[in-house]
Amino acid sequence: MSATEKHDFQAEVSQVLDIVIHSLYTDREIFVRELISNASDALEKMRHIQLTEADVLSPELALEIQLSADEEAHTLTITDRGLGMTREELHENLGTIAHSGSKAFLRNLEEAAKSESTLIGQFGVGFYSAFMVANEVTVSTRSWKPGSESLVWTSDGKTGYEITPSDEELPRGTRITLKLREECVEFAKTDRIRRIIESYSSFIPFPVLLGEERVNKVEAIWRKRKSEITEEEYTEFYKFTAKAFDAPRYHMHFNADSPIELNALLFVPTENTELWGMGQMEPGVSLYCKNVLIDDKPMGLLPDWLRFLRGVIDSADIPLNISRESMQDSALVRKLNRVVTKRFLKFLDGEAQSGPDQYKEFYAKFSRFLKEGIVTDFDHRVGLAKLLRFESSMGDAGGMIGFDDYLLRAKEGQETIYYLLGPDRATVEAAPHLEAMKARGIEVLFLTDSVDEYLLQALHEFEGKKLVSAASPGIDLPDDETSEKAGETLSEEAMTSLCDFFQSEFSDRLEKVTPGKRLISSPAAACPPEHGMTAHMRQMMQAMNPSEALPPLKAELELNPRHALVHALATAREQNPDLARLAAEQLLDQALLAAGLLEDRVGLVNRGYRLIEAALSQGETSKK
Numbered sequence: 001m002s003a004t005e006k007h008d009f010q011a012e013v014s015q016v017l018d019i020v021i022h023s024l025y026t027d028r029e030i031f032v033r034e035l036i037s038n039a040s041d042a043l044e045k046m047r048h049i050q051l052t053e054a055d056v057l058s059p060e061l062a063l064e065i066q067l068s069a070d071e072e073a074h075t076l077t078i079t080d081r082g083l084g085m086t087r088e089e090l091h092e093n094l095g096t097i098a099h100s101g102s103k104a105f106l107r108n109l110e111e112a113a114k115s116e117s118t119l120i121g122q123f124g125v126g127f128y129s130a131f132m133v134a135n136e137v138t139v140s141t142r143s144w145k146p147g148s149e150s151l152v153w154t155s156d157g158k159t160g161y162e163i164t165p166s167d168e169e170l171p172r173g174t175r176i177t178l179k180l181r182e183e184c185v186e187f188a189k190t191d192r193i194r195r196i197i198e199s200y201s202s203f204i205p206f207p208v209l210l211g212e213e214r215v216n217k218v219e220a221i222w223r224k225r226k227s228e229i230t231e232e233e234y235t236e237f238y239k240f241t242a243k244a245f246d247a248p249r250y251h252m253h254f255n256a257d258s259p260i261e262l263n264a265l266l267f268v269p270t271e272n273t274e275l276w277g278m279g280q281m282e283p284g285v286s287l288y289c290k291n292v293l294i295d296d297k298p299m300g301l302l303p304d305w306l307r308f309l310r311g312v313i314d315s316a317d318i319p320l321n322i323s324r325e326s327m328q329d330s331a332l333v334r335k336l337n338r339v340v341t342k343r344f345l346k347f348l349d350g351e352a353q354s355g356p357d358q359y360k361e362f363y364a365k366f367s368r369f370l371k372e373g374i375v376t377d378f379d380h381r382v383g384l385a386k387l388l389r390f391e392s393s394m395g396d397a398g399g400m401i402g403f404d405d406y407l408l409r410a411k412e413g414q415e416t417i418y419y420l421l422g423p424d425r426a427t428v429e430a431a432p433h434l435e436a437m438k439a440r441g442i443e444v445l446f447l448t449d450s451v452d453e454y455l456l457q458a459l460h461e462f463e464g465k466k467l468v469s470a471a472s473p474g475i476d477l478p479d480d481e482t483s484e485k486a487g488e489t490l491s492e493e494a495m496t497s498l499c500d501f502f503q504s505e506f507s508d509r510l511e512k513v514t515p516g517k518r519l520i521s522s523p524a525a526a527c528p529p530e531h532g533m534t535a536h537m538r539q540m541m542q543a544m545n546p547s548e549a550l551p552p553l554k555a556e557l558e559l560n561p562r563h564a565l566v567h568a569l570a571t572a573r574e575q576n577p578d579l580a581r582l583a584a585e586q587l588l589d590q591a592l593l594a595a596g597l598l599e600d601r602v603g604l605v606n607r608g609y610r611l612i613e614a615a616l617s618q619g620e621t622s623k624k
């Protein structure tokens with residue numbers, strides 16, 4: 001038998017402990033919930049092991065959680081008959097953390113600890129909350145595996161921990177004893193502990209016993225009728241099922257008999273933890289069959305992009321012995337998936353209509369999931385597209401509209417939904433093509449999220465109306481009064497000659513040059529060729545494969561026949577061809593720059609200096 005082992009905590013664990021102990025002064029009581037939740041997880045796993053493994057230590061033990069508080073000794077003990085831990089598991093589970101190495105993770109934990117300490121459990125470090133109240137924690141444990149050791153893990157939560165073989169033979173499961181700090185002895189009072197369990201742990205699906213008394217109720221509220229459940233009960237259940245401390249952002253509860261017998265209670269959390277640097281969430285809607293948990297993280301029950309949902313789906317039609325592997329192949333599960341996803345999309349659409357402000361907050365945190373769904377899930381693309389929101393040329397900054405609103409206020413006969421892609425509102429608003437749209441009263445959606453470009457790869461239309469970039473070369477807009485007012489048009493002949501000049505001078509950089517009817521105050525506008533890559537995509541390609549040069553970018557250029565600069569350029573070609581060539585190239589580069597397509601900025605700057613010099617010396621000459 002091995003003797004005492006001493007170990008230092010992994011560096012990140014020490015940091016977590018430091019944050020937990022020093023930044024959390026309020027809500028210390030949450031440690032009770034964290035430890036009960038771990039005990040409940042251990043029992044849940046044990047229940048599963050008993051179904052799948054033949055040889056299990058003490059299969060007769062009741063799956064319960066027992067708490068006892070000792071006011072004299074200043075201790076609190078939490079015991080479960082769950083799966084227990086082996087020596088390796090003790091090291092792995094209580095000496096290291098899964099998100100190690102992520103600086104963002106620690107920073108976010110620290111932030112959360114300062115503002116909302118109750119979120120700590122969501123960071124997967126709940127166990128360490130014991131050290132908020134205890135200066136010594138002892139974990140006595142024995143794994144379910146036949147022949148396992150009885151072990152004792154102890155730590156003061158400072159430098160490290162110790163593992164020793166236990167003097168006595170332990171029953172299966174885990175007993176955690178907290179030696180409470182002086183200022184935390186309140187947690188050795190039975191009444192205090194009872195109140196904490198009642199407020200945080202009442203939905204634990206195993207009996208929670210405090211001394212002789214059972215404290216929690218076990219209730220499948222998802223199988224009750226909506227009218228029988230209060231908001232508080234929903235929130236309480238959410239906190240239990242999502243291991244969350246905040247209130248849910250939305251909840252959707254529905255019962256159906258056809259096409260499938262089904263009770264679903266789904267929650268949208270307040271926070272999107274993927275934005276905290278915690279990596280991909282695991283699916284969080286548990287699958288039950290008539291109150292019996294089948295799987296708490298069922299893959300394939302709902303589409304991947306709905307992994308932010310929490311809650312329960314209960315169907316009497318699901319076979320109890322369905323395995324993880326066969327889940328995705330089951331026609332029944334696929335049906336559940338379709339029915340619930342559709343209902344949820346309809347629900348969100350309703351919320352978006354009835355509570356646009358709240359929906360906007362949801363959207364700010366969760367829109368990435370909807371967009372991911374559009375790209376990856378063809379079946380629900382239409383329902384998802386309805387839920388998208390964008391800023392627009394006709395709204396103020398921050399104002400968001402959907403495709404439905406866009407079409408509702410579009411001009412009669414407008415068969416197209418126009419958009420402009422860009423890194424932010426300011427850049428998009430400066431795009432030369434926007435002014436032509438504005439002048440004609442045509443609304444343009446601003447797609448400024450960095451994933452919007454990928455979105456467009458999957459989404460080409462909405463309700464039969466094509467999505468078209470306002471910067472795309474193909475758009476033919478009728479001339480209107482504004483464009484007539486904008487200035488004298490250069491003759492068609494002169495324009496053709498100027499376009500040909502650009503084309504032949506810069507043939508390696510230009511695909512096509514045309515007179516731009518749509519331009520008003522800009523002399524020129526560039527856009528990627530109709531089927532070419534956008535600037536952002538080129539950057540991505542280059543980043544993925546830095547050693548390989550991309551084929552040169554060839555753009556399409558529009559010249560504004562009414563613009564004074566274009567007139568002057570036509571004249572300069574005859575009088576001062578060298579200067580004209582210089583100015584033409586500068587015009588091209590600036591148009592590319594405005595469109596985010598310029599890849600070599602050095603030329604632009606140097607030529608700029610030469611042009612300034614030329615302009616100033618001309619001034620000199622004319623003064624003389």
Ligand code: ADP
Pocket residue numbers: 034038039042080082083084085093094121123124125126127128174
């Ligand atoms: P989380 O519960 O989010 O995984 P915790 O810090 O609460 O994070 O717990 C860390 C790990 O320690 C758990 O994942 C589990 O493997 C192990 N553990 C904690 N408490 C128990 C227990 N009572 N029985 C068995 N394993 C436990």
Ligand code: MG
Pocket residue numbers: 034037038124125126127
């Ligand atoms: Mg935990």
